[in-house]
Each structure stands twice: as structure tokens, then as C-alpha cells.
Amino acid sequence: MMKKFLLCCFSVFSFLVFGQTLSSQLSETTLKLGEPAEFKINISHLTGLEVQAAPKNEMLPFHFEILSDSVQNTPNLYTRVIKFQIFEEGKFKIPPIQIKVGDSILNTIPYEVEVINTAKKEDTINDIMNNKIVDLGFKEYWELYKLYFLGGLLLIGIIALIWMYIKWGRAKKSPPLLRSHQALQELEALKNKKYIENNDFRNFYVQLIDITRNFLSQQYGFPAKELLTEDLLDYMKGQNKIAEANEKILAEVFSRGDLVKFAKIIPSHSLMENDFDNIKEFVKRSYKDIEFENIRKHV
Template sequence: MKKVILLFIGLCSSFLSAQNISFSLEADTNSILIGEQIKLQLKAEIPAGDNYLWPFLPDTIKGLVTLETGSIDSLIENDRLTLSQNINISSFDSGFVHIPRLALISDGDSTFSQGFIIRVALAKAQEDKELYDIKGPKDAPFEWLPVLYIALAIISLVVLIFYLLKRIRNKKKAPQKEVIPSLPPAEWALQELHKLEARKLWQEGKQKEFYSELIDILRHFLERKYSLKAMESTAEELIEKIAKLEMAPENFSALSKSLRLSSMVKFAKQQALAYENEEAFQAIKEFILKTQVKQVKEEENE
């Protein structure tokens, strides 16, 4: 008697579990013309937390072509898990396509969807319309716009070639010999700084030109005074070389700031303020002056 009761309870439990699971396969139509699409939707509702195995549409169904298989969407609400998936299919053979029942497995139990048949028909020919001979190809109308584009492209190419040839000729000209200043490095640099200050470049909005000439004066001075390869060095490389020279920390900090500021202005990343321009100029001038004073003292001690 106990075995009968336990068997009855098990069957009831399985029945109730199956009642809690729903699974369907629906189509937006069951009749199409060859090449038209049908949207299938698989939809299931199971208890949240159940392990499930989602079915797939077999690719061996005669006459059926799967165009797109969407992702499986899920939503949990009131301890229920809702699953859905869209599949686009078509057929290129007239006749009937049989979509079989699909099985959703949840916690070991199988729930089946309904199967159905899709009718695929040929497009009807319009017999009541008169047939005409095939017309010959029409001449395309002449368009001026493509011709204009081609003409502009040719003109641009000629101008570019002329410009490149001119640059090549200029490069082939003998380079001018570099004039080596006769003054000592410090005197020459201070003289050039005085000329630069008198031109008031940054006051007239010519910051790039001002910093280019200011840093070039510093580079020439470093090359002549300390034999540093400064002309081809970047701002950061020049800072590393200056760090090896003997100078007060505040002078090194001011020079580093001036070099970095000049680099920012040169590449149009920053516009310097008036006081920053003055500080950069004075930092380089003070560095050269202190170098000159130090040299004079060394000569007097000798």
C-alpha cells in the first residue's frame, strides 16, 4: 500500500511540475511566396532556478532555410523565468515545409511545442498584361560634373608636381656656410636676447616665433659654451643634458619650465600668459649672466 501511495505522490509531483512549465513555437504566418521570410518565436516559462536545455531548429528540415537566429532573451519575475528567441526562416522551394515539435528540457522533464506546416507558393504570373519586346539600352545623359572633377584633379596634380619640383631644386642649392660669431658665447647670447626683447614679438601675438628664437639662442649658447649637442635635441632631451651642468636648483627649475612651455606653445597645445613669457625670457637671461660672472671670477683667480 505504501508503494502505491509513494508512486501516486511522485506522479502528482511530476504532473504539477509539468503544469508549471509552458513552451510554445509560433509563426507570424503559415503561408508565403518563394523567398519571403517568416518570423518564428520560441517562448518558454519555467520556475526560476531550474536547469534547462534550450532546443534548436534542425538544419535538416527539407525546404527550410534559416536566415537569422537571434539570442535567447530572459526575464525573471515572481520566481518565474521567461525565455524567448526569434528565428527568421525562408524557403525557395514551392510546396509544404513541416516544422516539427521542439522539446524543452527543464530539470530532466521534457515539454514539447506544437508543430505546424508552412505553405510555400510560386508567385502568380500576370497573364492579363500584354507582352512587349525587349527594349534596347538607352544612352545615358551626358553629365558635366564628373568631367569637372577630373579637370580639377588634373590641375591639382600639376600644381603639386610643380611645387615638389621647386622644393627639390631649392634643396639642391648649396647650403650657406654657418657664420660663427666672433664674440664669446655669453656676450653673443646676451646681445641676441637684447635684440629679441626689442622686437616685442610676444606682445604682438607672435608667441611661436618668440619662443622659437628664444630657445634657439639658448641652444647655440649651450653648444658653444658646453659643447652640448643642443640644436637637434627635444625639450626633454635638452633638460636631461642641462641637469648635468653645475647650477643652482632654482635656475635649473626655471630653465626646465621655460623649455617645456616653449614646446607647448610650439605645438599649439597652450597659449602662454604675459608673465610666463617674461619669466621664460628672464630665466634664460639669468642663466647666461650667471655663467658669464662665474667665468670672469675663474679668470681673475687664475
């Protein structure tokens, strides 16, 4: 009996002398938002045994923002100090942390940290530094407002283009020169039909007169398609928009066209070619009549 008692006392003494002792400490269990705190672990009586713990900055849970994580390790003492902050309100737990010492596993005790927000709605927030007045030069103002300036120029340019299009763009779609060019194309198409070479004088004059009437209607605004030849010639003289030489050419060609149409004459090839060339030259000169008329109106 005495031997068992002495063996038990020896075991307790050996544990106290030779066993490792783990202790942990939390500086505060109630913290303000962002307030620094400290978690400390001590392991004594190591007697040279190796200590294995979580890697640096990875011992505490996710919500704990680590400020520093320092370790001091001597043959007989292991000390680890972790400083941290928490930036969310609520209760957060530090679970038991396993630390391996040699072949033994030691566990810290669990902790619970409560984080509170002490700020109030009526609290005044003061700036850390007073506001400074900074003098800005041209370069600084340019950097601040260059996009507005360039955007304004772009907008003005777009408005100017729209205004120019409204004022001149539409008018350029049907100027006198363009109408003359269109009539010349129609005359060229007539010539390619070779009515003169084939002695088809009736179709030649019918189409030549139609092209000319259509041109007078578009270029001068005459009711050329509705009026008879004599009425049209009188109307042209009364309008005074066509040069006298051009009026004479039109009168000759229109009159000859009526005679051919009703089979009263048979024109020669040279006469047909001459009438064609005269109408062509009239069409070429017509836009000059329009320009002269516009100048006369403004005088």
C-alpha cells in the first residue's frame, strides 16, 4: 500500500516537473469597432520539444483582422502574441486551438468576443486636418474641364453641320446645273437610238420635243406639258426667263416638230442633226439663264 502511494506521488511530481503547461489569455472580451486587442498563448516546460501550430496570421477566424503575429520560442518556453481588430458588430468565437508539442496535442480554451458600436447619430465627426485652399492654374483647370470643353466644341460642330445642311444641302439636290445634266443624258440616250440614221424622223422629233418640254417644266417651272406649241411659245415670251436667242431656237424646233408629227414635211438628216445640236446647246446654256435671273431679282 505504501509503495502505491509513493508511485502516485512520483507520477504527480513528474508531471508537474516534466509535463508541458499550456495557457492562453484574451486581453478583452468586449471590444469597440476597430479597437485593438491581444490574444496570447504560453507553453512552458518544453524541454526542447518541437511546437507545431497554425501558420502566421492564420490562427484566428475570418472576421479577426490581424495586426501582428509574433512568436518567441526557446527550449523551455513557447510564446505567441496575436494583435487583432474586428470591424463588424456582433459576437465572434475563438474556438479551441490545437497545438502539437512533440507527440502530444494540447488545446486552448474557447473564447467569445463581443463587438459593439459606440457611435451615436448625434455625434459630431471632426476632420483630422483642416481643409486647405489650393491655387489652381490653367493646367489644372484644363485637366478638370477639358472633356466639357471638347464636348462643347463637338456639339457646336454638329449644330453647324446640321444648319449648313438645312440651308444649302437640300438645295443642292436639284440645282439648275443638275437638271441640265439630266436632260443632256436623256438627249444622249435619244441619239443612241439612231433615229436620224434610220430616217425615223417622226419618233425622233416626238421624243426630242418631249425631252425639251419636260426640261422646261423642271428648269423654269413652265406648264410646258399642258400647253400647245403656240401657247407655250407665247407663255415663254411673257415670262422673260429665257434668252431671246434660245427662244428663237425653241420656236423653230417646236414648230418643225409639229409639222413632222402631222406629216406635213420630211426633214433632212442635216436638219435633224442641227435641231438636235441646238436643243443640246440650249440645255447647256440654260443654267446661265437661271443664274442671270437670280442676279436680276437681287438687284
